[in-house]
Amino acid sequence: MGKKLLNKDIQAYINANLKTDLHSLLLKKTPFSEVSMQEIVQQIKGKQVAEKKFSFLLKDGIIFPPQLNLEQASSEKTALYKSEILRGEKFIDLTSGFGIDAYHLSQNFKEVTLVEQNTELLKIVEHNWNLLGREARFINRKLEDFLEENQDLFDVIYLDPARRDQNKNKVFLLEDLSPNILEIQEKLLSISSQVVVKLSPLIDLKYLVSVLPNIFRIDIIALKNDVKEIVIFLSKEVQNDVICHCVNLESGESVFTYEFGKEENAQSEYAEPEKFIYIPNNSILKAGVFNLISEKFGLKKLHPNSHFYTYSEKKDDFPGRVFEMKTIDSKEIKKKEQFNIIAKNYPLKPEEIKKKYGVKDGGKDYLIFTQSKKGKIILKSV
Ligand SMILES: C[S@@+](CC[C@H](N)C(=O)[O-])C[C@H]1O[C@@H](n2cnc3c(N)ncnc32)[C@H](O)[C@@H]1O
Known part of the structure; x- marks a missing residue:
């Protein structure tokens, strides 16, 4: 090792x-x-x-595994968020990997078990945990074999399935993961009251709710507005309501909670830009609650496809960015000025806009290029 x-x-x-x-x-x-x-x-x-990603391991004597295992490991920050939700007597991580999730998620449990098929990797984890003074049962097996023989019950089972192929750009289904949750969900729920699974941000939420009848909670976790994980929670009972949390950690920390399915009946009012422009956090955009966010905060949308919102007043509890802006004519944009450019639902990309108007990137001012219901608009921060 x-x-x-x-x-x-x-x-x-x-x-x-x-x-x-x-x-x-x-x-x-x-x-x-x-x-x-x-x-x-x-x-x-x-x-x-x-x-x-996991500064708690910057200690003398810690051993690190190959690159792939480092990449597959969760970040300490998302793991800490998950650890606050989970507690009980017995915790098991069936896909330990480098054990970053397991280390944090098991903090509020008395008995901890780690299962991992990769022998070398698990030896490294065992060495590191000993060094850090953390106790656990380390089981070097395929989890399917472990489940076959296991007689124990657990309060929480955690899984962070590996992608079968390493093509990160592929939008995948649960069948493309190892293990395939669809195949083992019944078994897992027979030995634990709660099963928690980490999934890629690319996975479709409607698909998850349609194939997993026991899902009762979905957390969309972003770090500095970059969506890192979708975490799903399953329980023994078939669930009617699924509660979703759109979480943003580390920059304007926020949680927006809604009931899955509520978006279908929600409606947005539309308006031309008012004094303030609202841009929801990416975890909310990933959730696709474009009308619900408008209803909940009493905001008006600029256009069905723009996902920019507006209102005459500032709402401080909005989970996203708020800018005071005014609509301008393109002639008011001066060459060589510095702007942060946001372009959505607009024919030109930020790079093309910079070239066309001869403006530079950066500074503290913003330009938004988008469309309202009346057509193309340019907004400038004031
Ligand atoms: C994405 S990594 C887990 C990373 C971990 N959550 C962390 O924070 O370090 C998935 C791990 O599951 C293991 N794995 C995948 N399928 C397995 C199976 N059928 N049985 C046991 N381990 C499995 C892989 O070897 C890999 O180390």
């Missing part, structure tokens, strides 16, 4: 090279007979990723 990496001199070499170009480092000969340069670079990459 690479315990040789814990040698003091090797650790010092790793720490001294945290900022070195890894491609050129890989071309060098390893200074240590017992470890390859590839193994050293793997640890450096691990520390670099940990700095951004």
Whole structure:
């Protein structure tokens, strides 16, 4: 598992090279007979990723797995959000991976079990957890085999299925994941009152509700307005209502809660731009509650396809950005001025707009290029 990496001199070499170009480092000969340069670079990459994604692992003696396992691991920040929702006696993570989710999610439980099919990876996790003083049962098996023999009941079962192919751009279905939740959901719900599953932000919410009758909660979790995870909660009983939480962590933290299905009957009023322009957070746009958000906050929409809202007053509790703006004529845009450009439901992309009007990126002012019901409009922040 690479315990040789814990040698003091090797650790010092790793720490001294945290900022070195890894491609050129890989071309060098390893200074240590017992470890390859590839193994050293793997640890450096691990520390670099940990700095951004899971800084609690930036401790002496922690071992990092290969790149793929680092990429597949959740970030500490989303894991901490999930940990606040879950508590009980017995927790099991059936797809432990590098154990970032498991480490945080199991905080409020007495007994913790981790299942992982990858032997090397689980050894690394066990080593790290020992070092961090966390106890757990580590089971190196395919979860299907574990479930076959398991007699225990759990308060929470957590899964973060792997994508079968590594093509991240593909919009996938539950059948494309390992494990396939559709195949094991009945078994899981027979041994636990709550099953929590992390899914990709690309997955379609209506599809999830249609294929999982036991779903009762969906959390759409964004970090700094970038949607990172869809987390679904299943319980034994078939559910009529599904509660959704659109969460934005770390920049203007907010949670917008709604009942799934309410969007269908919600309606937006339309208007030309008033004093304030509202742009919902991306977790809300992912949820597709374009009319509900308008109803709940008493805002008017500019256009059916624009997803910009307007109102004469500022609403401070709005889960998104609010700008005071005025409509301008394109002739008022001066060359070489600096703007943050937002273009949606508009024929030109921001890059094309910058070229056409000769404006530069950045600064504190905003230009929005979009359409209202009357046609194309340009809005400038005041
Ligand atoms: C996306 S990763 C989990 C990452 C983890 N949540 C974290 O925060 O580090 C999925 C893991 O599930 C494991 N896995 C996938 N299918 C499995 C199966 N049928 N049995 C056991 N483990 C499985 C993979 O080996 C992989 O390590």
